[in-house]
Amino acid sequence: MSEVILYSVVTAVFVGISAGYLGSLMVLEKMALVGDALSHVALPGLAIGIIFNFDPLIGAFAFLFISAIVIWHLQRVTKISFEALVGAMFTFALATGILLMGDDLEALEEALFGDITQVTAMHVGAAVIISIGAILLTRVLYKKVVLAMISEDLAISKGINVAKTNLLYLFLVSLVVAIGIQIVGTLLVGFLVIVPAIAARNLSTNMHRYVMLSAVFGLAAAVSGVLLASYFGQPPGPVVVFTGITIFAVTVLVNWRKKYTT
Amino acid sequence: MVDANGYILKVSNIGVNLQNQTLLDHVSFSVKKGTTMAILGPNGAGKTVLLRTLLNLLPHTGSIEWTEKVKIGYVPQYVTVSDVPMSVKEFLSIGKGNYIEALDSVRLTDKSILNKRLGVLSGGQLRRVLIAWALTDRPNVLLLDEPTTGVDMDSEEPIYLMLNDIKKTQKITILLITHNIHIVQEYADDLLALNKCVTYCGPSSEIGKPNIQKQIYGETVCVETQKGE
Known part of the structure; x- marks a missing residue:
C-alpha cells in the first residue's frame, strides 16, 4: 500500500467514525441539512488558502468557525430556524468560493470532490487528534443535547445552558466537516454526517445501538469508498457517497424484511 | 424565611411581559409544604407561563421565594x-x-x-x-403541566390517585395545571385560578360554590332551551 493511500485510509477511518458519531445527533436534532450546508461554507476558506498559498484546510477551519458563530448568533436573535439560516449562508459561501477560485477549475474540482493525493502526514495527525477530541467532547454533550431536544424547558430546568451547548456542538461538527473535506470534498462531506446516521436509525431501538451503528457505518462508507476510489482512479467523494448509499439501502431492506416477517 | 410558617413557596406580585404582551400581572400566592395546588384557567390565562416563571425560565418582575434546599421536579x-x-x-x-x-x-x-x-x-x-x-x-416539589395530556379519560383518574399517593408517602408538594374541576375538587388542597391575574386563590373545596365559580368564570350566562330538551 502506497504512503498516499495509507494516509487516506487512516484519515478516512477517523473522519468516518467521528462524522457518523456526531451526525447521529445532527439527524436527531433535525439539523441534518445544517451539517451538509456547513461543509459548503468552507469553500471560500479553501479558495483563500489556494490564492494566498497557505494550507487551504486552515482557511476552511477559519470559515467554518466564523460561520458557526454567525449562524448561532443569528438564530438566537432572529429565531429563524438553523436550516433556513444555513441555507442562506451556504449558497452565499458557495458563490463567494467559486468567484474567488475564478478559472482555476482543477483546484475547484479538488475542493468540491476531495483529492486523496493531497493528504499529508500532518493532515492525518490533525484528523486523528480532531476526531478523537470531537468524539470525546460530544460524548459529554450528548445527553444534554438529547434532553434539550425532548424538551428545552426540561433541559434548562436541570441547569443545562442549551444555547452554549448548541454552539459547542456546532463547533465540533465544523471541525469534523473540515477534516472530512480532504477525503470527500466540500460538496459531499455533508453526506458522511447524514447517511450513516439515517442508516443506523433503521436498525436501532435504543440510543446506544444507534450511536454505535452510526459510527460503524460512517467508518465503513469512508474506508471502502477511499479504497475503491484509489483502485478505480476516481475522485473519492462520489465513491464514498455510493458506498454509503449502498449501506443505507441494505438497512432499508433489513428493516422492511423485519416489519413483514414479525 | 419562607418555611417558618410551613410554606414552601411565596410568590409576590410577579408580572411577565414578553414582546409587549402582558402574560402575568400582579400574581401573588403561597403554597404550603406537602399540599397540592391546582392551577386552573382558560387557554392563554398564563398557567404554563406561571410554571415556567417559577422555574426561572422567563424574565419577570416581583419576587419568587422558595424554601431553602428546594429541589424541583418538572414535567412539561x-x-x-x-x-x-x-x-x-x-x-x-x-x-x-x-x-x-x-x-x-x-x-x-x-x-x-x-x-x-x-x-x-x-x-x-x-x-x-x-x-x-x-x-x-x-x-420535594413537583411542577406538573397538565399531567394527563395525551391520556385517555379512563386512565386520567389513576394518574391523579398515584400522584396523591406520591404526595403522601414522599411528602412532596405538588403544583399542577388542569382544566378538570372534578380533579381540582378530589385531588387538590388549594386552587389558584388565573386569567393573567389571580381570579381566585383559596381552598379547592370552594369551587362548588356559585359565587366562587362566578369569580373564576365570570358572570353566569343562561341559555334558553325548549321544554323537554
Missing part, C-alpha cells in the same frame, strides 16, 4: 419523543437517582418497559415515565 405538557431512538432505561438514566424506585412510585412495575422505545409508549405510560424521571432526583 409536551415532549418530543417520537423521533428519538431512546429506550426508557436510557431516558431515566439521564437523571442521577434510582430509577427503579421511581418506576415503582409511578406504578410501572413491569420492568420490561425499560427496554421499550419512548416513542412506542402509550400516552399513560409516557406520562408515568416522565413523572418517574422527575422523581429520580428525589425532589
Whole structure:
C-alpha cells in the first residue's frame, strides 16, 4: 500500500467514525441539512488558502468557525430556524468560493470532490487528534443535547445552558466537516454526517445501538469508498457517497424484511 | 424565611411581559409544604407561563421565594419523543437517582418497559415515565403541566390517585395545571385560578360554590332551551 493511500485510509477511518458519531445527533436534532450546508461554507476558506498559498484546510477551519458563530448568533436573535439560516449562508459561501477560485477549475474540482493525493502526514495527525477530541467532547454533550431536544424547558430546568451547548456542538461538527473535506470534498462531506446516521436509525431501538451503528457505518462508507476510489482512479467523494448509499439501502431492506416477517 | 410558617413557596406580585404582551400581572400566592395546588384557567390565562416563571425560565418582575434546599421536579405538557431512538432505561438514566424506585412510585412495575422505545409508549405510560424521571432526583416539589395530556379519560383518574399517593408517602408538594374541576375538587388542597391575574386563590373545596365559580368564570350566562330538551 502506497504512503498516499495509507494516509487516506487512516484519515478516512477517523473522519468516518467521528462524522457518523456526531451526525447521529445532527439527524436527531433535525439539523441534518445544517451539517451538509456547513461543509459548503468552507469553500471560500479553501479558495483563500489556494490564492494566498497557505494550507487551504486552515482557511476552511477559519470559515467554518466564523460561520458557526454567525449562524448561532443569528438564530438566537432572529429565531429563524438553523436550516433556513444555513441555507442562506451556504449558497452565499458557495458563490463567494467559486468567484474567488475564478478559472482555476482543477483546484475547484479538488475542493468540491476531495483529492486523496493531497493528504499529508500532518493532515492525518490533525484528523486523528480532531476526531478523537470531537468524539470525546460530544460524548459529554450528548445527553444534554438529547434532553434539550425532548424538551428545552426540561433541559434548562436541570441547569443545562442549551444555547452554549448548541454552539459547542456546532463547533465540533465544523471541525469534523473540515477534516472530512480532504477525503470527500466540500460538496459531499455533508453526506458522511447524514447517511450513516439515517442508516443506523433503521436498525436501532435504543440510543446506544444507534450511536454505535452510526459510527460503524460512517467508518465503513469512508474506508471502502477511499479504497475503491484509489483502485478505480476516481475522485473519492462520489465513491464514498455510493458506498454509503449502498449501506443505507441494505438497512432499508433489513428493516422492511423485519416489519413483514414479525 | 419562607418555611417558618410551613410554606414552601411565596410568590409576590410577579408580572411577565414578553414582546409587549402582558402574560402575568400582579400574581401573588403561597403554597404550603406537602399540599397540592391546582392551577386552573382558560387557554392563554398564563398557567404554563406561571410554571415556567417559577422555574426561572422567563424574565419577570416581583419576587419568587422558595424554601431553602428546594429541589424541583418538572414535567412539561409536551415532549418530543417520537423521533428519538431512546429506550426508557436510557431516558431515566439521564437523571442521577434510582430509577427503579421511581418506576415503582409511578406504578410501572413491569420492568420490561425499560427496554421499550419512548416513542412506542402509550400516552399513560409516557406520562408515568416522565413523572418517574422527575422523581429520580428525589425532589420535594413537583411542577406538573397538565399531567394527563395525551391520556385517555379512563386512565386520567389513576394518574391523579398515584400522584396523591406520591404526595403522601414522599411528602412532596405538588403544583399542577388542569382544566378538570372534578380533579381540582378530589385531588387538590388549594386552587389558584388565573386569567393573567389571580381570579381566585383559596381552598379547592370552594369551587362548588356559585359565587366562587362566578369569580373564576365570570358572570353566569343562561341559555334558553325548549321544554323537554
